[in-house]
Amino acid sequence: MAASEKTGESRVKIEIRDVSFDYVDRKSTFAALEHINLEIREGEFLCVLGSSGCGKSTLLSLLNGLNRPKSGEILIDGKPVKGPGTDRAVVFQQYSLFPWLTVKGNILFAIRQSGRKYTRKERNEKAEDYLRGVELLAARDKYPGQLSGGMKQRVAVARALALESDVLLLDEPFAAIDPKLRLELQELVSSLCAKEKKTVVFITHDIDEAILLGDRIIVMEPGRIRTETDVDLPHPRKRDDLIGTEAYEKLHRKLIAGFYTQIQEDIDTEVSL
């Protein structure tokens, strides 16, 4: 399904209204976000692209509720976000699995937190289903310390899905994973999110990743949204099929142009300072 078809039909799931956020320490105040406005539709896969320090992770921390905006508000299904909640699942860049629980224990923890009334047997079956979904059923009794980085992130994805929330927030989840595995994980996340009809916000600094996954791509520059681009490529996307096509090259050129002028501006300001 192309993104343009969706825009007409789907209702707004997440609404970011005039949101600002400052990092304050003893000496200074740093405006990380300034008057951000954004709407994310139900079932949309939104990629937020930007170089480090542009505020994209800050935006995600406001969405997941670990930080509160200085001004403005964030609405999910029309209700303001007042803190972390089980209506949003998060996958962090750093491995954040619970090391004292087995792989399956981690998934069961999320299922229990979801607050849904399942019997013990149902919880077990669900946990194994989610692990099967990320192809890690065989590792269910291992502890996170025994897994490789790629496996850990797959468990983290399964754990996020197990929360059964409509919204999924991913903060550069595959940044620390080697390129070959990253590709596998990208395709896995893309198909799982499409299957479960999640509304996804995916933070990344990788243009290819954004094109491969997103229905819409937002490029950020420090504190602001710079450009918005719809990705009218059919799902499921395969990287090998995409690269070299005219549509892909056009998108890539457009995004990279936005990226580089921004970086160039950064360098200019630094030099002038």
Added chain:
Amino acid sequence: MKRLLLDRKMYVEFALAAVLFAANVLLALFMPYLTEHKRYYDSGAYIVMLSLAFALYTAGVHVTRKKSASDIAVVLFLFLMVWELAYKFGAVQNDLLVPSPEGLFHVFVEKPEEIWQDVLGSLQLLFWGFFLAILFGTFLGLLAGWIPRVREVLLPISNVITLIPPLMFSAYLIMVLATFREAAIAVIFFAVFWPTFQGMVARVSQIDKAVIEAARTMGVGTVGMLFKVILPYCLPGIIKSISKSLRGAFMCLTGAEMLGINLGIGYFIEKYKSFADYRCVLAGIVTVGVITTVIDIAVNKAERAMIRWEA
């Protein structure tokens, strides 16, 4: 049973230990007392002890396959042999201060009931003082570690109090608490409580922030955070600290028993010291060594069984 066999070189060492063991038994059984005025004790208890030590060594060397096991056995049996020979040849002048090995181990046959009661008494003191201290120390440390306001009150207080040796409280505790028994338990409690508390605060503050944030995004509240996230996260550290604080508790135990309590192995030693019965004093010290070692090994085994992951 092939895996139970040692390699050839280790059997040479094993044989040496076995020969020394046999020599000790023979010396105890058949060697006459060559000097007069030496007290004679039945060698039965000593030989049982020798056999027990040899059996433990045999099992140990076959399971662990460590060369050091043989070395330790050889040193032990040589030591006992020198002691026995020195005693029976008359090199030991003072029969009162240095008993024969037979005499020492005969205490366990003479007063089995008394020793057993005293050991049990000590273990009870240890259990209550230690158990309560670990329980409260961990719980308060958990709260103080997680809630800054609690920490800022309790940590400075604990920093002052831990500098005072717990036995120093004893003079006062005896007056305040109803029985010597309670005073002894209180001394052990304070010896273990503050280090446990401080260790727990440190563990909670060192907890991986990513884990806490992940838990918060999954809607875990304060109580859930304390007991479903932080406590299990800290559990390996808590278990590891237990064997360490147990040693501290042992140190205090015998001291606490000298407060005037009339039960416990520390009291046993103190009592026979005033009777100038150093044979019994030595037997008491051996008992303390054996008990503490057994508990230490048991705790370490439990520790290894309980820790299934490492941070």
